[in-house]
Amino acid sequence: MKFTPTHIRQRMRKRLRNRDDQLLHEQGWYDPSARSSLDAVFIGGCGRSGTTLFKELLNRHSRCACGPETSMYGLPFQTGNIAAPWDMEMSHLEQIVSQSKNLIEFADHFAQEFLASEQKVRWIEKTPNNVRAIDRILTWYPNGKFIHVVRDGRDVVCSLRHHPRHRVIGGKIVPFECNNPVERSASRWLEDVMVGLAMKDHPRCLEVRYEDLVTSPEQVVERVCDFIGEPFEPGMLDWNTKTNQRSGQNLNNERAASAISNKSVGRWKTNLSRQEGDAFVDIAGELLIALGYVTDHSWIDELNGEGIVDE
DSSP: OOOOHHHHHHHHHHHHHHHHHHHHHHTTTTOTTOOOOOOOEEEEOSTTSSHHHHHHHHHTSSSEEOOSOOOOSSSOOOTHHHHHHHTOOHHHHHHHHHTOSSHHHHHHHHHHHHHHHHTOSEEEEEOGGGGGGHHHHHHHOTTOEEEEEEOOHHHHHHHHTTOOSEEEETTEEEEOOOOOOHHHHHHHHHHHHHHHHTTTTOTTEEEEEHHHHHHSHHHHHHHHHHHHTOOOOGGGGOTTSOOOOOTTTTTTOGGGGSOOOOTTTTTHHHHOOHHHHHHHHHHHHHHHHHTTSOSSSGGGGGOOOSSOOOO
16 A cells, blocks of 8 residues: 555654553553442444444433543543633633543543533533443443444445645644545444444444434434434434534534435445445455445445545
8 A cells, every 4th residue: 555644644643642542551540449429322334334424313302411522531531632622711621630540430420511501411422432432331321322323335435535634733723634544434434343343232332323313313323222222203303403502513424413314325335436435445344244234245336436435
């Protein structure tokens, strides 16, 4: 693989994150014995699987509040990942950190402060990479629930090609350019989905398919409300229902607060080239079958695209 400046920067950031993560572990920040009494709901899944759309539906509930992503659990903890998207002062977040023994104490304080500002009672935390910490989250939050959002991997790689368009770097939201090859995106989909599937039968986990959500939203949202123990409210499906919007509320997916649409389902048919389809099969083709999206690899014969275009 030819490494571009973007790939090199990504590798450098990964090394720095790994180093930061090791230091946090050594300091006991991720104390495995920590417990929270919050009945929080966590949303995770591979990026571009519809997690932002889904959390906006829950955010319209009169009792539930979901702000921007925090990246508290699936990545090394950094107050810089929270401050800019949440329109919060770094000094305030650092003060909460100084008063907390570990991540869970910090998260409890953070969530309770957020809920008070929203005048709601149930914290919904949506960050796609939550799925990479699903086992720890379920342990830390014995009253919590986890929702794993799954989408057809072929459509995911199409959407991941030029995402994210923005990142939080140095405590600021800045434009970001990327051109992810199918191989990289397929590997990410494979790894993230398989982590979530490992907990599929856990009584506090629920799998939601993106395709079901955009074609039968009311049925899916009613099932989710039953799972988390909240009454279904028709306003959850009304995109005109107003919610507070912070700077990073729907970072990289501004349309998530708009009316639900299924127009992106099956985009792979025109966005993937035959070569890209072959590359996907080599990496994640069997998972696509295991999830029931296809029964074999003959779908490649349907491809007539010239390559992935932007979404």
